[in-house]
Amino acid sequence: MTIVVKVGGSAGIDRGAVARDVAAVAAGGERVLLVHGASAATDALATTLGHPARTIVSPSGQQSRRTDRRTLEIFAMAALGVETFSYVELLRRAGAPAIGVFGALAGPRKNVRAVEAGKVVMLRDDYTGKVETVDVPLLRNMLERGSLPVLPPLALSPEGEGLNVDGDRAAAAVAVALGASALVILTNVPGVLRSVDDPTSVVATATPVEADALAGGRMKKKVMAAREALDGGVARVVIASGRVERAVARALAGDGTTIGAAAAGAR
Amino acid sequence: MTIVVKVGGSAGIDRGAVARDVAAVAAGGERVLLVHGASAATDALATTLGHPARTIVSPSGQQSRRTDRRTLEIFAMAALGVETFSYVELLRRAGAPAIGVFGALAGPRKNVRAVEAGKVVMLRDDYTGKVETVDVPLLRNMLERGSLPVLPPLALSPEGEGLNVDGDRAAAAVAVALGASALVILTNVPGVLRSVDDPTSVVATATPVEADALAGGRMKKKVMAAREALDGGVARVVIASGRVERAVARALAGDGTTIGAAAAGAR
Numbered sequence: 001m002t003i004v005v006k007v008g009g010s011a012g013i014d015r016g017a018v019a020r021d022v023a024a025v026a027a028g029g030e031r032v033l034l035v036h037g038a039s040a041a042t043d044a045l046a047t048t049l050g051h052p053a054r055t056i057v058s059p060s061g062q063q064s065r066r067t068d069r070r071t072l073e074i075f076a077m078a079a080l081g082v083e084t085f086s087y088v089e090l091l092r093r094a095g096a097p098a099i100g101v102f103g104a105l106a107g108p109r110k111n112v113r114a115v116e117a118g119k120v121v122m123l124r125d126d127y128t129g130k131v132e133t134v135d136v137p138l139l140r141n142m143l144e145r146g147s148l149p150v151l152p153p154l155a156l157s158p159e160g161e162g163l164n165v166d167g168d169r170a171a172a173a174v175a176v177a178l179g180a181s182a183l184v185i186l187t188n189v190p191g192v193l194r195s196v197d198d199p200t201s202v203v204a205t206a207t208p209v210e211a212d213a214l215a216g217g218r219m220k221k222k223v224m225a226a227r228e229a230l231d232g233g234v235a236r237v238v239i240a241s242g243r244v245e246r247a248v249a250r251a252l253a254g255d256g257t258t259i260g261a262a263a264a265g266a267r
Numbered sequence: 268m269t270i271v272v273k274v275g276g277s278a279g280i281d282r283g284a285v286a287r288d289v290a291a292v293a294a295g296g297e298r299v300l301l302v303h304g305a306s307a308a309t310d311a312l313a314t315t316l317g318h319p320a321r322t323i324v325s326p327s328g329q330q331s332r333r334t335d336r337r338t339l340e341i342f343a344m345a346a347l348g349v350e351t352f353s354y355v356e357l358l359r360r361a362g363a364p365a366i367g368v369f370g371a372l373a374g375p376r377k378n379v380r381a382v383e384a385g386k387v388v389m390l391r392d393d394y395t396g397k398v399e400t401v402d403v404p405l406l407r408n409m410l411e412r413g414s415l416p417v418l419p420p421l422a423l424s425p426e427g428e429g430l431n432v433d434g435d436r437a438a439a440a441v442a443v444a445l446g447a448s449a450l451v452i453l454t455n456v457p458g459v460l461r462s463v464d465d466p467t468s469v470v471a472t473a474t475p476v477e478a479d480a481l482a483g484g485r486m487k488k489k490v491m492a493a494r495e496a497l498d499g500g501v502a503r504v505v506i507a508s509g510r511v512e513r514a515v516a517r518a519l520a521g522d523g524t525t526i527g528a529a530a531a532g533a534r
Contacts, residue, residue, distance in 0.1 A: 049315065073349070077312075080367070081348025082340070085421075085429060088370050093427030099405065100347070102367035103355050103414075138366065141408050147370075154352075160359030162352060 009037025176232030276304025443499030
């Protein structure tokens, strides 16, 4: 069984606990691949380096990171140099033969539009992209040999530019490409909440449509990733807390929100 | 034919030119693997982050980077986040299917001794290591599939700690492990010089013993790496300039210093 675990890059995630649990699941015989985020590390480094993070708002109201060339460089330092490095160290410490890989994800630059002073502008120097292809032979070979690939949320464009990609959707693309049986998305909230201020209001199961109706902000992207994974044939998608011990095992045992395939007509 | 190219991380290296040439050699049908340094990027980032680089001197007089835990973290940001990232981008731009890999090199921490105020002290919190094992199946599979692996000078200890390793000797270890036919070490001088202040005094060929007698400072480590590669069965080792166009092709055509196997008795 192949399991893709996505762990968010927000503050509050206990990397060590996640790594220990991912290693334990791998030691149990599953083929596991870890995709991580880098948001908090990027924000912190950007501030230190005097190029603070900026948020843009798309015409449809979605917020995202403004990724000019300097921000991309900082993002790469945080994603590869801090997060991939740390997870490979922590997984090795926990006994899992982790290997960090940059270059397994490819896709085009997005046409990024932002609303600025009431006007929609096209940002031509933005390095945000989306994952269209996954190097399946490489990752499959690594999994077959018992390695545990660790992937940063970075893709490469056909022109050879590094691109900031959404980690949740990248993880979904990897899960689909590898024919994974499960995608576990660990984040800093316990799942999709019926009431955003009440962490006990976790919805145990939801269709993508139901989950999307409840989700706001960053959770909407996670639900979108869940839908893409389900549509691509991944049997099981769980959005759960990454702030607890045994996060992956708990999510696979039913904690958090399991996003279930919608009836065909609802897609 | 498998060729390992090591490109130094010192200022003055034209990464773009090196990447274009490495890509051209790979496009010509060779299996190529790139190992890079990270010294200048580490020094710059360390200064910016307020943890400036420090040099230690071993009892035998060798200089090296003091790598406490914070320096290791900065080194990882520079090596993976700046250098690996840049070379993968530049190689892709030049048409080579580069993949950055962290975790293919493993080895123990070194017992680092330094002379401080006239006394020899043992530095217990130093994250400097040496490469003892190379993940040959991973790298061979990548080369067989046509990928071009890009490796930072980072190893992992059995305890799962990231370690700063000498890039030249790491490249030699990779060349030996893969049974490479050539190791090309590109640096910011044109080769082993008969007279250190005269860049036209390049020695065309030398045994390791002859080269070591001429070398000083950083060049001594390159000659040590060359000797290790030759002793491990690599037929050809060249130390040459990385500051010129077509650096790899020129080195393979005879530019720089070719280090030749010493007679068996001299080893």
